Structures are given as C-alpha cells and as structure tokens.
Amino acid sequence: xxxxxxxxxxxxxxLPALRRYALSLTRNxxxxxxxxxxxLLRALERRATYRAGGxxxxxxxxxxxxxxxxxxxxxxxxxDHESEFGSRVALTLPANQYDTLRLSQVRRAFDLLPVExxxxxxxxTIEGLSYDEASEVLGVPAGxxxxxxxxxxxxxxxxxxxxxxxxxxxxx
Amino acid sequence: xxxxxxxxxxxxxxxxxxxxxxxxxxxxxxxxxxHPSEAAGIMADLRLRGELRMALVADEVSVLDETELLAAxxxxxxxxxxxxxxxxxxxxxxxxxLLGWLAHDQVGHTSAWASSAVPDYVSAAVDAHHTTELRxxxxxxxxxxxxxxxxxxxxxGLKLPQLPSSWTVSDVQVYPSRHxxxxxxxxxxxxxxxISIFAARPGPFLVMPPRTxxxxxxxxxxxxxxxxxxxxxxxxxxxxxxxxxxxLFELLR
Numbered sequence: 552x553x554x555x556x557x558x559x560x561x562x563x564x565x566l567p568a569l570r571r572y573a574l575s576l577t578r579n580x581x582x583x584x585x586x587x588x589x590x591l592l593r594a595l596e597r598r599a600t601y602r603a604g605g606x607x608x609x610x611x612x613x614x615x616x617x618x619x620x621x622x623x624x625x626x627x628x629x630x631d632h633e634s635e636f637g638s639r640v641a642l643t644l645p646a647n648q649y650d651t652l653r654l655s656q657v658r659r660a661f662d663l664l665p666v667e668x669x670x671x672x673x674x675x676t677i678e679g680l681s682y683d684e685a686s687e688v689l690g691v692p693a694g695x696x697x698x699x700x701x702x703x704x705x706x707x708x709x710x711x712x713x714x715x716x717x718x719x720x721x722x723x
Numbered sequence: 724x725x726x727x728x729x730x731x732x733x734x735x736x737x738x739x740x741x742x743x744x745x746x747x748x749x750x751x752x753x754x755x756x757x758h759p760s761e762a763a764g765i766m767a768d769l770r771l772r773g774e775l776r777m778a779l780v781a782d783e784v785s786v787l788d789e790t791e792l793l794a795a796x797x798x799x800x801x802x803x804x805x806x807x808x809x810x811x812x813x814x815x816x817x818x819x820x821l822l823g824w825l826a827h828d829q830v831g832h833t834s835a836w837a838s839s840a841v842p843d844y845v846s847a848a849v850d851a852h853h854t855t856e857l858r859x860x861x862x863x864x865x866x867x868x869x870x871x872x873x874x875x876x877x878x879x880g881l882k883l884p885q886l887p888s889s890w891t892v893s894d895v896q897v898y899p900s901r902h903x904x905x906x907x908x909x910x911x912x913x914x915x916x917x918i919s920i921f922a923a924r925p926g927p928f929l930v931m932p933p934r935t936x937x938x939x940x941x942x943x944x945x946x947x948x949x950x951x952x953x954x955x956x957x958x959x960x961x962x963x964x965x966x967x968x969x970x971l972f973e974l975l976r
Binding site for chain 1: 732733736737739740742764767768771772774775776777778779780785786787789790791793794795796797798799800801802804805808
C-alpha cells in the first residue's frame, strides 16, 4: 500500500519557494504575500486538477504565475506597474556577512529586468528548476525560457560593467 | 573541427544553469579554458547567481498567519483527495463483493454466511462484549461510566463518536490488540437496548459501509472507515443492530 506520509502534500514546505517567486514577480513584500494567498485559494478551488504523483511545487508555481499574469492584464497597463516600482525606495538589507550593499544593488538590478526575464531567471537559477519544469510553469517552450535567461544575464552583465550602476543609485 | 569543439551559445547558458549532460559539460569546460574572456563572463554569471540566491533568501516577505493556515488546509485537502482516489478501487471491489453476496442470497443459499468469515476485530468485539457482560454480573468489578471521546482519542488514537444524549454509558474498557489499543463501550439505548460499541485499528485500509452478521449468540454490525474499524454487538434483531450501526456510521463521518 502506498505511503500516506504528510511529506507528499507538504504545502507548508513549499511556502518559502512560493514567497520568493511572488517577491520576484511583484517586487513588493506585502503584494507578494497577497499573491501567495490568492494562489493558495485558487489551488484549493482547482485541487482536482492536481495529478496524482505530480510535482506539487511546479503545480503551485504555475498557478501563481498564471494568477500574476492575469493580474497584470487586468491592470490599466503593465507600464504603470513598472513606473510605480521605480518610485519605491525601501529595500530590505539582508543581514549576513556578505557585502549587504552589493547584494541590495544586485537585487535592484534584477528587479529592474523585464518580468519575462526575471521570472525565467528566478525559476531556473534561484529555485533550481530544469528548463522543462520552468517551461511548464511559464507556459512557453523550453527554448524560450533559455533565451530569456540568456538575455537577462546579458542585461545583468551590462549593469555590472558600469553605466546602469549610477542609474540605480539615482533611484535610491 | 570535430563536433565536440563547436559550442552553441545556448550551451553556455545551460552550462551556467548546470543543465548539461556530463559529456557536453566537459566539452564546454575545454572550450572555456581556451577562451578566457567568455570564461570570465560565465564566472560573472555564476557570481551573480550566487548573490541573487543570497539576496532573495534573505528577503523578508510580510508573512501572514492566514497564509500558513491556507497552506495547511490545501495540504489536507490534497491528502484526502489522494486517499479517496486510492480508496475508490477498493470501495468498488467491496461493492462488487457485496453485490455478489446479495445475488447469492437471492438464490437462497444463506447458509453460506459462515460466522467464521467475519474480520478479526469483530470476533474481538464479541469477546469484549461477553467480558463486559461477565463484569456487569460481578459485584467486585468496578464499572467505568465516564465516557470522554476526546480523552480516549488522546490516549488511544481511536476516533469515537459523541453519543446521543439519551444513551447511557455503563462501562468503558480499553483492550490490547494486534494494531494498538481497542476500546469497548457498553451503552444502554432506548431504541436498541444494551449494545457494545467496539473501535479498533485492524491494519489494512478500507472503506466499508455497515453490514450485519450473527456471530455466536450475538448480532453484530461492523464497518470500516479508512484505518478505523467499528463493530456493534447486541442481542437484538439484525434490523435494529443495523439501524444502530447506520446511526453511528453517520455520527462518525
């Protein structure tokens, strides 16, 4: 008989990954928590769509992703959201030994990437999803995921090599 | 130039994401060792990746308790959904067996209902019922009349019903059994007379609605919900015992 272990449906254990992804999408801590809650509600409504033995994390990330895309569409325009973010000042400084200023700058540069690049980079390089898994979450072919990651990296490299840095400072 | 030496731009992306087959990985590393500026670019990517991971892990989302509750609820619902999906074939099999028995019954071979065919926990329930009768007839035996389902749940892990207020408990006993403790409650009921309610964990997982059977000099009704099994033992008519079982089956749902 199959095991009935709690671990099989450890949604609580997925919360950190969901919150991280929500934060990368919304770039706003309280909006991120809202998005996570909405995603969980939607998951409750659509739990019948969860396949037995499926990937719980992938399923939840995909639900949340689609929810976020719907939200963006329902706003007057995505551009409003982008400019709204530009005026946001506060950024939590991570408390660890590493150069916290550098980390917050990297974080800011990441947040300034277009959302398509941000989500692809987030899922693959931060959450460690395979290209196929990320392609399922995002609903685009794996090749598209790769090219978005590639463009995101190029943008980050350009930022690193100079001019963007001053732009980031102006915003602060 | 051999194919192994041609490095695709996408392969460099996959290299930085750690998603290359070992063979291609080695080919990329060989190529990078001969192309210092591209290698430096990859190292910069890896550094940024590490920094992003640190930055995002340290980031604090405004955590709300409701989110945790929702997550726990979803986990529970998915778990139950899975249990239900897994139990469905078992339940269907039970229905088929039951239909088989009924068809058999129609033809008139009721003698095929051997009392030895009841599950072990039903035999244990009948034994417990007889022990309780014996205890009731002995003045030296103290009867435990306090019935607290929550306390019994905490002590034995067995889920027991809240009884209708018109029913009086005359004895509660905990017995050892193969899969942990079992509980027997002796109850005086207005509708069904004196009955014993028995709860145990029989081992296998099953969903089975109440069925009645005469065992020894008693009439029993028993059913199973998941890993919990219940039996009612009484001396009344099968219909009455069956009605009491249906009532409890509903109360326990």
